[in-house]
Amino acid sequence: MRSSMKRRKALEGYLFASPWIAGFLLFTAGPMIASLALSFCKYDILTTLKWIGLENYRQLFSAQLFWTALYNTVYWVVFGVPLRLAMALLLALLMNRKLRGTPLFRTIFYVPSVVSGVALAMLWVWLFEPSVGLINTFLRMLGIANPPLWLGSEQWSKPALIIMSLWGVGGTMVIFLAGLQDIPEQLYEAAEIDGAGAWHKFRAITIPLLTPSIFFNLIMGIINSFQVFTQAYVMTRGGPLYSTYFYVLYIYDEGFQYMHMGYASALAWILLLIILTLTLIQFYFSRRWVVYERI
């Protein structure tokens, strides 16, 4: 009786979860194995599959474009992620001061992240337009006679995309804000009685208790940043001179423009390994800096 009941419950559990389990096998696990296998093959859909061993990987590491794409992506991650976290944290701290009108300001800071994808990209192409775009118009008003060409310049194209990304930190800000609001008020009061100044309270209370939110945002930020695609595809098509040619753009071109399905799969697996390694390293080091216990 008990065991049949238990079996029924187990069956129900599986049944309810079955859409995802089926989806996982069909659209994630299966394709993952297939892509690993493909990465050792030469395949262009039209002709038959040919096993070539490690050839794709050998080619990939000797391809100039691979290193260019990797460099651009690492640049985007290394500068973009910390800047976005800092911006989001700054805004969250301001919102946490409970100034009058905070809900309105919070909405203003969040709204830009609602506009995304191609519409966002086009807006920024227009803002960055070198001769009549708004940004350079302002810079000229401020007395800068030769403002950067932004998306048209090899040096400024990546910084331009990073500046644009700062505009979309609303989601990260909301997560930080929730973290800040979870910090018990008594801690600050106790610190004040002990005569702690604002900076000391920030260093000794706010930052440590915010480390779980910082860790979460850092992990997600890095994972997402490695997959940057739409902005670069739409705004610059990887240019000028491959300066915004990011990793996923390379995968897209190899896989869907040249139909090098095997080579593109090898590229994708290298990306997976990079993301996996970085995430594991972060989890390992998180024990040293993330404060999990609630006081």
Added chain:
Amino acid sequence: MRGSKRSWIESKSFNQIFVSIILYIIVLAFSVLFIFPLFWMISTAFKPNEQIFAQPPIWIPKPPTLQNFSKAWNTLPFNQFLKNTVIITLSATLGILLSSSLVAFSFAYLEWPGRDIWFMVMLSTMMLPAQVTIIPLFIIFSKINWINTFKPLIIPAFFGGGPFYIFLLRQFFLTLPKELFDSAIIDGCSTLDIFVRIALPLIKPALSAVAIFSFMGHWNDFMGPLIYLRSTEKYTLALGINMFRGYEGITMWGELMAVSLVAAIPCLVIFFIAQKYFIQGITLTGLKG
């Protein structure tokens, strides 16, 4: 807080008021920076061409015109793009709502062997870059003739809807008292009854958050349609706008901003209507893990 203005002034030293003023200036400065690009998009979309290039810039179009919209609509079939985007977005969102709520309920309340392992597997797929599976999926979809149809963009949504949404709903389920469900079991309700009659109504706020995220995700999706849709009449708005930019040769900023604005408006409207759920959803996934 309100009504105590006098004591507020009295209790605060000059220093604190000074700090408040500085903070206000900083917040206002950031607000201008954050709102200005959007304002500029709207302004450009309604400007006649000669005002777009005016130096110094003209902030408010005088008079506002709809000519950019009509020109863009005459160049490419934007109504068709809109229709396609709506079909894909709504169908996929429906799939996500149906399947992710079932799966989340199972992960939160039902007891079955291996549940926690499957849950960990699900969480770990969150960091899986889509590019690892996209190539085999493309090959499979092309073998079964799904390329240039909406199927690859819709049907996978009915299979759990993605780890993010399942996780969000599960977290919300866990905030509900377990006794609610236990007492229903004693009353003899089947699990499906409990799910439909008790669980679903209670998680409406979280479902709203999922619906909003899913809507925006699919509405703005670019890479999916780029890979799977081939002919212009199947294009989504995102692909249409990208095509439009190349089509015009020299870029017509007014028209480009007009179509971009049309693409942005549904997301803006939904955000303003359902802001509360939005913020709740983000908070739930970001922290209580």
